[in-house]
Amino acid sequence: MARLDPFIKAYYERGCSEQGRLWDGAKGELVRLRTWGIFERYLPEPAVAPRVIDIGGGPGVHAAHLAERGYEVTLVDPLPLHVEQARARAASATGQQFRAEEGDARQLGFGDESFDIVLLMGPLYHLVERADRDLALGEARRVLRPGGVLLGEIVTRRAWLMDATVKGLLGTPGIFDDFEVNQTVGTSCERAKLEAAGSGFWAHFHDIDEVALEFSTAGFAGMEMVAVEGFAWLVGNLGVLLAGYRQELLRAVATTEKDRHLLGASPHVDVIARRP
Secondary structure: OOOOOHHHHHHHHOOOOOOOHHHOHHHHHHHHHHHHHHHHHHOOOOOOOOEEEEEOOOOOHHHHHHHHOOOEEEEEEOOHHHHHHHHHHHHOOOOOOOEEEEOEOOEOOOOOOOEEEEEEOOHHHHOOOHHHHHHHHHHHHHHEEEEEEEEEEEEEOOHHHHHHHHOOOOOOOOOOOOHHHHHHHOOHHHHHHHHHHOOOOOOOEEOHHHHHHHHHHOOOEEEEEEEOOOOHHHOOOHHHHHHHOHHHHHHHHHHHOOOOOOHHHOOEEEEEEEOO
16 A cells, blocks of 8 residues: 555645646646657667556656657556546557556565666655654665666755746745745645645755765766756746747757756756666
């Protein structure tokens, strides 16, 4: 049985739906297109490495996409709602289906070296304690074959501040009261504030320098970091650009995706590494 934090469970069951997040508006489209483009460039072809485990895969948006491309995908998520949604998505697929089951990133029910590719797209930020992230990375390494690829995702340290600015929330009373320190390290103080408000995104917000340490400690090598949204999500006319200059915009983001000085401007950063 997955040990899901009840606050995270409530966050998603309250209506913060993952079903439509990557299809909703210009930002969702940008994230989806960029993520799938990163998959295409960094994941080996299904003929070479067919077995994928999508840990924390939510309702199966990425799993369905990869299954359609020919991968053998197993999705694991701790939230029963997400697993139910993922199974419905798999059942309605016109091409290759995928498996979906409940599970905990810190204790996977699969044998050693069972997969060629591991996706870890949510646990690295929803597990706010370093010890729990270490367990998740250790399990990812255990089930990954030698030479296999891990693709994980983090939320960057200042994402909350940029998001609040974009949404016009900077005038909200108390938004800066110890918020920077507490939210980025995941203390009970900030959790209490979010619970009292009845809302909020409970997560660990990574500093870029933390990432290499966590991955190397878990035994991964050859790490690369790639911005997902990059700078593009901050432009005011994102929808117009995607409608009229989609390829040009995606190329502009790709051109700057590894610029270390710009990584922190992207709310999400994908981390690609290998098991030696």
